Amino acid sequence: MTAQVVGSDSWFWKSLLSWRAVISMGLCKLIKSGTNTRVWYDPWIPLQDGTVDNILKIQLLDSSREDRWVWTLSTSRDFSVKIAYHVLNSSAAVPSNSAPLVGNQWNQIWKMDIHARLQLLLWKVAWNILPTRDRLSSVLHMLEDQQSCPLCNGGSESIIHLMIGCLVSFLVWSTSRWHLNSLNFVSRGVVGWVKIILNPQLIGISKEDCHEFCLLAMVSLDSIWRYRNDVIHGMPVRAWRLPRFEASLFLVHWVPPPPISIKVNFDTAMGHEVTSAVAIARSSSGEIVFASVCTSARVDATVGEATALRLGVQRCLELQVHDVEFEGDALIVVNAVARPELVSNWAIENLIEDTRIKLNGIQNGVL
Ligand SMILES: [Zn+2]
Numbered sequence: 158m159t160a161q162v163v164g165s166d167s168w169f170w171k172s173l174l175s176w177r178a179v180i181s182m183g184l185c186k187l188i189k190s191g192t193n194t195r196v197w198y199d200p201w202i203p204l205q206d207g208t209v210d211n212i213l214k215i216q217l218l219d220s221s222r223e224d225r226w227v228w229t230l231s232t233s234r235d236f237s238v239k240i241a242y243h244v245l246n247s248s249a250a251v252p253s254n255s256a257p258l259v260g261n262q263w264n265q266i267w268k269m270d271i272h273a274r275l276q277l278l279l280w281k282v283a284w285n286i287l288p289t290r291d292r293l294s295s296v297l298h299m300l301e302d303q304q305s306c307p308l309c310n311g312g313s314e315s316i317i318h319l320m321i322g323c324l325v326s327f328l329v330w331s332t333s334r335w336h337l338n339s340l341n342f343v344s345r346g347v348v349g350w351v352k353i354i355l356n357p358q359l360i361g362i363s364k365e366d367c368h369e370f371c372l373l374a375m376v377s378l379d380s381i382w383r384y385r386n387d388v389i390h391g392m393p394v395r396a397w398r399l400p401r402f403e404a405s406l407f408l409v410h411w412v413p414p415p416p417i418s419i420k421v422n423f424d425t426a427m428g429h430e431v432t433s434a435v436a437i438a439r440s441s442s443g444e445i446v447f448a449s450v451c452t453s454a455r456v457d458a459t460v461g462e463a464t465a466l467r468l469g470v471q472r473c474l475e476l477q478v479h480d481v482e483f484e485g486d487a488l489i490v491v492n493a494v495a496r497p498e499l500v501s502n503w504a505i506e507n508l509i510e511d512t513r514i515k516l517n518g519i520q521n522g523v524l
Contacts, residue, residue: 194224257283257348265355270368275375278382282316283351287382290314307388308381311450317347319385320378324450329377331437332445335362335370340426340433340450413441418480418521421469425461425487432461436469438481447472462487463508466494470515470522479520491524 258266266279281287290304291313306314309324320326321339330339342350342360353359357370386392414420421438432455438446449472451464466485473481485491489502493509494516516522 191224257285258351262352262355269355269371271372271375275379278379279351279354279375282320282347282378285316285347287316289316289319306385308385309450312452314385315347317343317350319381320347320350320374323381324448325381325384326377327435327450328437328445328448329373331435333373335366338424338426338435340435413439413443414480414482416441418482419446419478420482420484421473423462423465423469423483423485425458425465432456432458432464434461434465434468436465436472438469438473438478446478447476457504459487459489459502460504460508462490463493463505463512466490467508467512467515470512470519473522474515474518479522481519481522483516483522483524495524 263280263283266276266283269276269279285292290299290306292315293299294304294313304313306312306318306323308319311324312318312322315322321330322343327339330337337360342353345353354371354374357367358364362370419438419440421436423434423436426433426435432453434451434453435449437448440446449468451468453464456464462485466483466487469483483491490505490509493502493505494513497509497513516524
């Protein structure tokens with residue numbers, strides 16, 4: 158199952174290897190004595206909630222009985238082309254057509270200096286086998302609103318959304334020491350983000366910071382996943398404690414507003430297909446007052462910036478906050494609101510006009 162295809166391989170061997178993805182969907186090690194199964198590498202037990210119970214249920218036989226491979230999608234335990242055909246036809250059940258990572262990258266997961274539970278979580282993420290709502294909707298009939306993220310309601314709940322696209326994870330990353338706009342990486346997909354976790358230097362993280370980056374990625378995903386499960390299962394949940402801004406980390410990047418004021422930073426993130434407008438309000442001590450994200454089909458960057466500013470202004474109006482500073486790096490948008498005669502871009506004209514009207518409704522709202 159780990160053999161690599163090389164150019165000189167025969168047609169038969171290449172065809173055989175191309176079936177690995179299908180075979181791996183039902184492949185499982187049947188434990189007899191437990192002596193010839195690689196715990197971390199071989200699939201030997203369904204990796205789901207209740208895994209510990211499942212492990213304890215295995216009856217170990219004497220050491221002369223070797224563990225053997227079985228194919229769990231067939232009652233005969235043997236691989237069957239007929240069943241494989243049916244499995245492939247119900248494409249919803251196919252987690253992936255091929256292994257998402259190569260051998261060396263899988264090894265990297267198990268060598269990571271993090272808790273084994275987090276290693277296992279990352280392994281599941283790489284295979285995209287966590288039961289997120291988008292995965293469930295491919296096998297169950299679910300209405301559109303039942304597929305949305307239970308934490309932010311901001312789109313279909315996929316694993317990439319939970320890891321970096323959700324408002325909650327966005328806040329984790331934007332308030333981290335790297336001030337990362339995680340929305341910029343959503344278009345790389347699950348595997349792209351897993352590769353970044355395995356090698357943060359891919360996005361310019363320094364070698365010294367790699368471990369901390371990886372730890373933050375895994376701990377935030379683990380926390381979000383557990384928090385999300387509590388919400389879904391109606392468990393009493395503690396409020397998600399948004400990371401508090403450490404003033405020392407923001408001396409360069411973020412200047413707090415005067416006491417009793419709040420500062421709203423607005424920005425936009427451009428994906429291949431979508432644009433996200435983001436507005437985050439913080440108090441003078443750095444506490445997050447609110448954070449809003451609005452995702453739409455891809456638009457021009459200036460339109461995205463104008464949308465983000467309007468989002469922040471609108472939210473302030475709704476919350477009836479006053480003494481607000483709005484800060485963004487889109488000078489064209491800021492100038493357009495401040496000086497109507499300078500609006501030269503028709504694409505943002507209506508947004509700017511609406512923003513200006515709303516801004517007038519905020520007591521001491523300044524740009
Ligand atoms: Zn979300």
